Amino acid sequence: MTAVDMPFLRLVSETVTPCKTMDSRMWFADPDDAEEPFNNPQVAVGYCHDCPIMLQCAEHAITNKSITHGVWGGLTMLDIRRLRRKRNLAKVQQG
Numbered sequence: 038m039t040a041v042d043m044p045f046l047r048l049v050s051e052t053v054t055p056c057k058t059m060d061s062r063m064w065f066a067d068p069d070d071a072e073e074p075f076n077n078p079q080v081a082v083g084y085c086h087d088c089p090i091m092l093q094c095a096e097h098a099i100t101n102k103s104i105t106h107g108v109w110g111g112l113t114m115l116d117i118r119r120l121r122r123k124r125n126l127a128k129v130q131q132g
C-alpha cells in the first residue's frame with residue numbers, strides 16, 4: 038500500500054457503499070457464471086452510480102495499476118485501462 042492509498046481506504050471504511058452492503062460477487066463478475074447478475078459487470082456499474090464515493094473510487098482504480106479485476110467507481114476494467122492509456126498519452130504529449 039502506498040501513502041496515496043490511505044485516505045481512500047479510510048474513506049471506504051467510513052462509508053456505506055453498495056459494494057459493501059450487497060453481494061460483492063457483482064463487482065467481480067465472471068462471464069462464465071451462469072447466474073445473473075454475477076456474470077454481468079454492468080449491474081455493478083449501475084449500483085456504483087448510487088455510491089457517495091464513486092469519483093474517489095474511480096480515481097483510485099485509475100491510478101493504482103495493481104488493480105486488474107473488477108468494477109471500480111462505475112468503471113469496468115476496460116474503461117479503467119482506456120483512461121490509464123489516455124492519461125499516459127497526455128503525459129507524453131506534455132513532455
Ligand code: SF4
Pocket residue numbers: 049054055056057064084085088089090091092094095108109110111
Ligand atoms: S464506487 Fe467503488 S466503493 Fe462505491 S460501490 Fe462502486 S466499487 Fe464500491
